[in-house]
Structures are given as C-alpha cells and as structure tokens.
Amino acid sequence: MARRKHEEEHESHERWLVSYADFITLLFAFFVVMYAISSVNEGKYRVLSDSLVSAFRNQTPSSVSVIQLPNQVQAGTPQRIAASSAARAPELEAQARKMRGMAGDIRTALGPLIEQGKVRVTHSKRGIAVEISDSVLFDLARAELQPASVAMLTTVAGLVKANDNLIQVEGHTDNQPIRSTQYPSNWELSAARAASVVRLFAENGIAPQRMVAIGYAEFRPVEPNESVDGRARNRRVTLNILADNKDEVAVLPTDAPHPTPAAQ
Template sequence: MARRKHEEEHDNHERWLVSYADFITLLFAFFVVMYALSTVNEGKYRILSDSMSSAFRNVQVNSSSPLPVTLTPPIPVIQKPRAAERAQEAVKQKRRDKMRNVAQDILEVMAPLIEQGKVRVIETSRGVTIEINDSILFSPGQALLQPALVKAMGAIADVLAPTDFPITIEGHTDNVPINTLQFPSNWELSAVRATTVLRLFVDSGVVPDRLTAIGYADTRPVEPNLLADGRARNRRVTILIDSADPEKGKEVDLESRPVSQP
C-alpha cells in the first residue's frame, strides 16, 4: 500500500513538464504574433500616408462646428486655343491653299513640257519644286536661254509675280568637267545658269528680294552619272517655291555658350 502511494507521488512530480512545455509554446506563439504586428509593409504604409495627407488637405474646420467639412475638388476647365494660335493656324492654312493654287497654275502653263517628260512639278512639305531639264533651256556648255523656252519661263514668272513666296533657283550639272575661258568649272556654269533664269524672272515682274540663285555643280545628282541618261537627268535647273517665310536670325554671343564641365 505504501509502495503504491509512493509511485503516485512520483508521477505527480513529473507532470509539471507538460505544463512547462505548453507555456513555452504559448510564449513562442505570442512573440511570433508580436513580430508580425511590428512588421509594416512600406508600400502600403506610403499609400496610407499619402491618402491621409490628401484627406487632411481637403478638410476645412468650421469655427461654429467641430465637425470637418470636406471640400469637393474643382472640375478641371478645358482651355480653348488662344486667339493668337487660331489666327496663326488660319494664316498657315491660307498659305497652303495659295501654294496649291500656284502649283495648279504651273501645271497648266507647263503641261506640254510635262507631257514630254522635260519638266517635273514636285510638291513637298517645304513647298513646290519645278525641275526643268537643262537640255531644253541651254545649249551644251552655254548659259544663254534657248529662244523657244523664254516664253515658257516667262509664263512661270507671270504665275509667281503676284505671290509673296520666297523663290530659290538652283543650277545643277553632271560630272563631266568643263574648262573654258567663260566657265573654268561646273561651279561657274551652274551658278550662271541659275542667275540667267533669275534675271528673266526679275524682267518679268518678280520682286528681286524674293529671289535667290545657287550653283551646285555636280554635287547633288538625282541619278548616277555612269550612263548618258543619268547625266542628262542631272543637268537641270530647279525652281523652289518656299511655302514658309525665312526665319529671322538671332545673334549668338559668348555668354550663351554652354560651359564645359571639367
């Protein structure tokens, strides 16, 4: 009987380990929960902070009431184009329409030569270009207009005289060299040919201030100079009718030069 009582007392002394293990488990779970609560998602915290700041900016406290009043954000107003911008666009559209009319008039007066492939009228974003084969304008190595083409060039000048578009006349040659007393190189030949057309335009009533003559020699070919057809295509005079007004230049001084970093 005494032995049985002794065994029960021995068992009771070892049961505290179970309670201790349960306590340790609960304590571990407590610290895990505390750690989870102390970890803040930075992205969500930033969103919450921005939302709170925005909400407080839109709150106005009424002196007679402790309750906050939320202000409705103003409805954005769509700004209409300014009057100056509308006027500028109207001017540009008017010039575009005028340029199309000029191109149509040139097509009409040059229709026979266009059908023969001697004249091309090209419309670009810059304006209208009239490309004329120099074989119908000048004799080989010469800069005097053929009498048969003087009337046709005068018709182009009659179309351009009433307008206010800037006009650039360009002379082009092939790569066959020339060395005469009057034309030591293709540079002189192309420049004089362009100037000859310019003088005819001036005599026909085109304002000289609108005219520019440039000689490019053989530096801007439109076809390879390997064959006779390509060289004939490159010998040309082009008349560029510019749709835009020339921009006014601005002087660049030393103070506006960017400073280089060491």
C-alpha cells in the same frame, strides 16, 4: 583580498552605421542645395537683370514687375500655345490653299513639257519645286537661255509675280568636266545658268529681293552619272518657290552633306 578580474569591454561591430548615416545625411543635404540652386525663377531673374541694366544706364526698367510662379507659367503655357495655333489655323490654311493653287497653275502651263518628262513639278511643306531639264533651257555647255525657253519661263514668272514667296533658283550639272575660258569648271556654269533664270524673272517684274541664284555644280545629283540618261537627268535647273513660313526654311539645307556651293 583577491583582486577582481577586469572584464574586457565587448567591441561593437555596428559603429559603421553612425558614419554611414552621417554620410547619407550630408549627401541628402548636398542634393537639396543643388536643387535649390538650379531652380531659378525666370521672372525674378528677368526683373533683376533689367533693374541692373537700367541702374547703370539711368533708365526706367522695361520689364513688368509681376513675378509669376513657375507652376503658374507651366499651367498657362499649353493654353497659350493652343490659342496661338487656333488663331493661326485660318492663315496657315489660306497659305496652303494658295500654294496648291499655284502648283496647279504651273502644272497646267507646263503640261506638254511635263508629259515629255522634261519638267517635274512637286509640292511639299517647303514649297513648290519646278525641275527643268537643261535641254529645255540651254545649249550644251552654255548659260544663255534658248529663245523657246524664254516664253516658258516668262509664263512661270507671271504666275508667281503676284505673290511674295521667296524664289530659290538652283543650277545643276553632271560630273563631266568643263574647262572653257568662260566657265573654268561646273561651278561657274551651274551658277551662271541659275543667274540667267533669275535675271529673266527680274526683267518680268519679280522683285530681285525675293530671289537667289545658286550653283551646285555636279554635287547634288538625283541620278547616278554612270549612264547617259542619268547625266541628262542631273543637268537641270530647279525653281524652288518657298512657302510663306520664311522663318522655317533656309536657302541652303543645314544637313546637306555636300560642299558649300558657289552662290551668286
């Protein structure tokens, strides 16, 4: 009998689909597991953490054993924020009104010097800044207050004494070097000038805990030092009467590009 010719099996070119489908399934399962791991319930985590701490310390857990679902927390958060903002609105308005009134009183008291361009008073969310030219306060290369400036600063102290705002006094110089025995550099001179103002304020009843004296030397200019007028503008003392939101302001700006100043 004639032997039947063996037919070759047809090779399938779509076998890769099986491997591809398995890979997609595994990848999907991997992302599901990763998402499940990353979704931590904050309430459960806090209860577990307090329970472990209390177990080791033999104390009663301080956390309330009420677990709130994440969607419930998210749903209630905007309402709580809105309620908190509404509750603080009268307080913030009162603070802003107080700062505006204080700035107006200072402008009135220092009116003649403001007209002469030797004093500048500005008001912002950070507080009130009173910039005073050094020619009003000190002799050249000295840190002792002139007798005429004592009366002016005493008036300012009387206006801010009744409040509890923090006061930051900054001393600034131009870029002309100073090399005296008492002040080896502008760091010492600027810090000593700021300290003189702080000491006068303390003598006039302002709590020392409210104040800080900072010397910036020539490293915070407001005008170029190439001209005589620019150097005169940079030689100044600035009184920063900070706003009541003390947690939101810092003694030194965090984004300051200048070196850390010498502070007293």
